[in-house]
Amino acid sequence: MGNGGGGGGCGNKRRQKVMEGVASIALLPDGSISGHFIHLPNSVCFGLVGSELACERECSRGEDYRLIKLTIIDYNRKKESNVVVECKGHDAARFHSIDHAHGWENEVVKEVEQEHQKNKICVSFECEKLKAEKAAEDHIRQFMPKLAGMDAVVNVGRMIIQGLYFEPEEGDDEDSSIRG
Numbered sequence: 644m645g646n647g648g649g650g651g652g653c654g655n656k657r658r659q660k661v662m663e664g665v666a667s668i669a670l671l672p673d674g675s676i677s678g679h680f681i682h683l684p685n686s687v688c689f690g691l692v693g694s695e696l697a698c699e700r701e702c703s704r705g706e707d708y709r710l711i712k713l714t715i716i717d718y719n720r721k722k723e724s725n726v727v728v729e730c731k732g733h734d735a736a737r738f739h740s741i742d743h744a745h746g747w748e749n750e751v752v753k754e755v756e757q758e759h760q761k762n763k764i765c766v767s768f769e770c771e772k773l774k775a776e777k778a779a780e781d782h783i784r785q786f787m788p789k790l791a792g793m794d795a796v797v798n799v800g801r802m803i804i805q806g807l808y809f810e811p812e813e814g815d816d817e818d819s820s821i822r823g
Contacts, residue, residue: 666691666768666802669779669787669795670736676711677790680802689804690716696727707733710741713766715807724807726764734775734796738768764806771800 668678674695679688693713711730716723728738774782774797782797783790 660805662804662807664802666798666800667782667786668736668768668798669783669790669793670734670798671790671793671795674709676713677787678797679786680715680804682804688718690714690718690723692716693728695730707731711738713738715764715766715804724764726766728766732770734798735770735773736768736798737770738766740765740767764804766802766804768798768802769800770798773798 662680662682664681664683666678666680668676668691670676676691676693678691680691681688691713693711696710696712709730711728712725713728714723714725726740729741731737731739779795779797780791782799783793783795
């Protein structure tokens with residue numbers, strides 16, 4: 644995982660299920676993101692929504708570096724979980740979890756620490772296919788129609804999520820719950 648100020652920390656000692664699949668993410672002009680993650684091989688779909696955290700960039704970071712509060716939505720259970728990720732790259736983005744946000748403003752540091760206390764979720768995404776202009780708009784119309792006409796670029800690539808866990812609903816079989 645990325646070392647975004649801390650090495651990603653995804654090698655937790657507790658056995659965690661790792662979900663691998665494909666993500667399709669629209670990068671919107673305002674810095675927010677919207678998309679979905681398809682967990683393979685069962686094709687379970689999760690929503691992805693993110694907003695850039697307003698903060699001063701560390702002087703050691705490049706101009707393409709930013710922090711994003713990423714919300715992962717389990718549509719089946721109607722639950723969501725948040726994680727703060729670093730985003731590198733302009734149109735072809737790479738997301739990686741961070742362990743800490745030392746050097747950032749206090750509000751950002753507290754946000755990262757608060758999310759880690761709840762449940763340490765690790766996310767890794769690498770853009771493998773960048774779609775812009777007509778290709779992006781066609782993709783958005785087909786898979787994310789509410790975002791049509793917003794002048795977004797689309798990143799498609801492999802995503803890994805580790806540590807995502809939603810408490811089972813009453814009557815759920817523990818084995819069928821998403822574990823992380």
